Amino acid sequence: MKRPLIASVVIHSMLVALAIFGLPHIMNKPEIVEAVPVEIVANISELTSTNKPPVKAPPKEDPKKEPPPKKEEPPKPPTKTDTAPPPDDVLKEPPKPKDKPVEDKKGDLPKKEDKKKPDKKPIKKPDPKKEVKKDPQQDFDSLLKNLAADDPPQPETPVDTKSDSTPEPSPNVSRFSDVLSMSERDALIAQLSGCWNIMAGSANAESMAVEVKVVVNQDRTVREAKIVDQSRYNSDTFFRAAADAALRALRNPRCSPLNLPPDKYSEWQSMTINFDPKDMF
Amino acid sequence: MTRTLFLAFAFLAMLVPSAARAELRVDVTKGTTEPIPIAITNFVATDASGQEFATSVPAVVSADLASTGLFKPIDPRAFIQDSASMQTQIRFNEWKAINAQALVTGVVTRAADGRTRVEYRLFDVFGQVQMTGMAYMTTPQNWRRISHIIADDIYKRLTGENGYFDTRIVYIAESGPAINRVKRLAIMDQDGANHRFLSDGRNLVLTPRFSPSQQQITYLAFVNGKPRVYMYDLETGRQEILGDFPGMTFAPRFSPDGGKIIFSLSKNGNSDLYVMDLRSRKSQRLTDSPSINTGPSYSPDGKNIVFESDRGGTQQIYVMDANGGAARRISFGDGRYASPVWSPRGDLIAFVKMNKGMFYIGVVRPDGTGERLITNAYHVEGPTWAPNGRVLAYFKEDRSGQRSSSVYSIDLTGYNERRLKTAGDGSDPAWSPMNP
Numbered sequence: 206m207k208r209p210l211i212a213s214v215v216i217h218s219m220l221v222a223l224a225i226f227g228l229p230h231i232m233n234k235p236e237i238v239e240a241v242p243v244e245i246v247a248n249i250s251e252l253t254s255t256n257k258p259p260v261k262a263p264p265k266e267d268p269k270k271e272p273p274p275k276k277e278e279p280p281k282p283p284t285k286t287d288t289a290p291p292p293d294d295v296l297k298e299p300p301k302p303k304d305k306p307v308e309d310k311k312g313d314l315p316k317k318e319d320k321k322k323p324d325k326k327p328i329k330k331p332d333p334k335k336e337v338k339k340d341p342q343q344d345f346d347s348l349l350k351n352l353a354a355d356d357p358p359q360p361e362t363p364v365d366t367k368s369d370s371t372p373e374p375s376p377n378v379s380r381f382s383d384v385l386s387m388s389e390r391d392a393l394i395a396q397l398s399g400c401w402n403i404m405a406g407s408a409n410a411e412s413m414a415v416e417v418k419v420v421v422n423q424d425r426t427v428r429e430a431k432i433v434d435q436s437r438y439n440s441d442t443f444f445r446a447a448a449d450a451a452l453r454a455l456r457n458p459r460c461s462p463l464n465l466p467p468d469k470y471s472e473w474q475s476m477t478i479n480f481d482p483k484d485m486f
Numbered sequence: 487m488t489r490t491l492f493l494a495f496a497f498l499a500m501l502v503p504s505a506a507r508a509e510l511r512v513d514v515t516k517g518t519t520e521p522i523p524i525a526i527t528n529f530v531a532t533d534a535s536g537q538e539f540a541t542s543v544p545a546v547v548s549a550d551l552a553s554t555g556l557f558k559p560i561d562p563r564a565f566i567q568d569s570a571s572m573q574t575q576i577r578f579n580e581w582k583a584i585n586a587q588a589l590v591t592g593v594v595t596r597a598a599d600g601r602t603r604v605e606y607r608l609f610d611v612f613g614q615v616q617m618t619g620m621a622y623m624t625t626p627q628n629w630r631r632i633s634h635i636i637a638d639d640i641y642k643r644l645t646g647e648n649g650y651f652d653t654r655i656v657y658i659a660e661s662g663p664a665i666n667r668v669k670r671l672a673i674m675d676q677d678g679a680n681h682r683f684l685s686d687g688r689n690l691v692l693t694p695r696f697s698p699s700q701q702q703i704t705y706l707a708f709v710n711g712k713p714r715v716y717m718y719d720l721e722t723g724r725q726e727i728l729g730d731f732p733g734m735t736f737a738p739r740f741s742p743d744g745g746k747i748i749f750s751l752s753k754n755g756n757s758d759l760y761v762m763d764l765r766s767r768k769s770q771r772l773t774d775s776p777s778i779n780t781g782p783s784y785s786p787d788g789k790n791i792v793f794e795s796d797r798g799g800t801q802q803i804y805v806m807d808a809n810g811g812a813a814r815r816i817s818f819g820d821g822r823y824a825s826p827v828w829s830p831r832g833d834l835i836a837f838v839k840m841n842k843g844m845f846y847i848g849v850v851r852p853d854g855t856g857e858r859l860i861t862n863a864y865h866v867e868g869p870t871w872a873p874n875g876r877v878l879a880y881f882k883e884d885r886s887g888q889r890s891s892s893v894y895s896i897d898l899t900g901y902n903e904r905r906l907k908t909a910g911d912g913s914d915p916a917w918s919p920m921n922p
Binding site: 409473480 | 513515516519582644647819857858859861898
């Protein structure tokens with residue numbers, strides 16, 4: 206009685222193991238590639254090749270899209286209606302002290318045709334080991350200056366800059382440690398940090414986290430990058446600027462190809478990168 | 487039975503990999519703060535009359551953007567593609583090759599009515615897309631204004647924040663020896679162009695203040711030795727006396743809607759805050775304490791007032807309701823705090839701090855947290871905010887034998903400090919709201 210039970214457990218365990226390791230791709234549903242609002246240039250490293258995208262027609266204005274009704278501001282009447290005597294030392298202002306305001310402001314110019322097809326896929330290359338280009342071990346504490354912090358005579362002033370926080374492993378890290386090693390993840394993060402430009406001093410800059418869904422070619426160049434929160438992208442100018450900065454990081458030639466282990470393509474071919482400047486402030 | 491068990495196991499086994507293989511997620515929490523390399527090309531003129539603007543407009547745009555410290559215009563000598571050929575096709579790879587991340591092109595044409603039409607386009611070089619593009623029309627002599635407006639557009643598209651280039655600065659132009667200093671009210675574009683004097687220097691003038699909503703300033707003039715407050719409408723050139731105010735040492739500040747002014751008057755060694763409705767000209771006293779309360783400034787929503795007071799024993803900054811009442815102290819560091827000014831975006835209050843013989847300009851949140859000192863000198867004074875709340879102007883005096891002061895600007899990072907062009911020495915700057 207015992208033996209069949211043991212046999213059953215062993216065989217079932219083998220089946221489970223087989224299912225886990227043998228059929229990994231069954232559940233790996235293909236990423237649905239939707240139309241990406243801003244396309245990534247896949248071949249950015251090949252700067253010398255002139256495979257330029259079909260940029261269309263010059264911005265020749267067509268007469269029909271000439272201005273919407275101009276809100277012509279008639280020059281303000283130089284009302285010299287001094288209700289009170291001006292102080293005698295005030296120079297008489299020319300009635301129109303200011304430049305005449307710009308008269309009409311037309312709507313957005315038509316977008317130049319810039320939809321371009323995704324660049325040809327670069328040929329997969331066996332990938333030389335990538336050196337981490339720019340190790341952003343810079344002093345990020347000094348992003349916002351505070352004289353009080355480094356000025357010995359005023360040690361009592363409340364110091365607001367956070368002390369250098371070594372990047373805490375994100376809660377997700379352990380979950381994926383079996384996928385990419387910590388050092389592999391750190392290599393990618395370090396690379397992208399060097400290409401990601403943050404607008405210091407902007408309002409709420411520290412809370413402007415941007416999630417980007419990225420599809421990567423096998424040669425580790427970015428095929429597509431799409432901002433997850435499209436509605437905010439279209440409605441919040443701060444977020445849009447932060448999101449564009451994140452996309453520029455992913456498209457920056459300095460960050461192509463991405464620092465990823467070539468043998469784990471199935472793990473990183475599709476990923477979400479969260480650009481969150483929280484450690485900068 | 488065994489078969490059912492097997493199927494159940496198999497089913498579970500299928501679930502396990504899907505959990506383990508959740509999509510990779512990477513958090514990038516640090517970046518750089520390098521200025522964005524931007525290529526600003528000469529515009530294309532469609533006729534000879536626009537030739538001059540085709541180079542001067544982009545030059546002003548470039549200077550505006552460079553002054554922020556957030557952009558690095560690329561030397562035009564590095565450009566590979568010429569302006570004319572960009573009108574048919576932009577070869578993005580050639581711009582990428584010179585490390586441009588953003589690209590500006592434009593066209594200048596002359597309209598039938600003699601006005602100049604300037605259009606520009608901003609491109610994302612890596613994304614190879616147009617980010618924004620506008621056309622403006624104006625009289626040819628107004629070309630600097632168009633340039634500033636274009637720079638504001640580009641700044642806003644790339645940073646998300648409103649620009650501040652199409653603005654002006656009023657300040658006190660100073661000349662002459664220390665004992666007989668001539669002080670004149672002067673106005674200029676924020677980049678120092680179109681400079682003009684508004685007063686001839688016969689009377690001492692001080693502390694001009696811009697209305698946050700209109701092109702109006704108040705300032706204090708000593709007429710026959712008595713402080714008198716004037717209000718000057720820059721649009722119409724109209725000038726009014728708001729009254730003689732014995733005991734006044736700073737000009738009033740406007741409320742955010744421009745309908746009221748707030749000021750302090752000192753009597754018998756005390757100083758209290760008052761608000762005046764500009765329509766009815768009625769004043770109301772806001773503080774009544776046996777201490778000095780001065781230097782008031784409204785929050786941008788008009789609900790609160792920040793001011794300085796020595797009610798706690800030393801000169802510190804307090805916030806209270808705009809209608810008066812209890813005040814809450816928000817400065818706690820060593821030294822004395824003065825001249826608080828609420829940022830137009832509401833998130834910070836700029837102030838002057840004096841400690842151990844040194845003056846500082848600092849910023850603090852309205853709740854008193856996050857104090858940062860961003861610049862210092864032998865004497866810095868008079869912070870005033872650019873309308874986007876990211877940049878401050880102030881004046882600085884060095885400890886040199888002869889008295890000389892200059893107007894500077896600095897952004898909130900504290901790293902981009904620049905001396906502004908003024909006619910001779912300058913003090914007491916006041917930054918305008920965006921030009922209408």
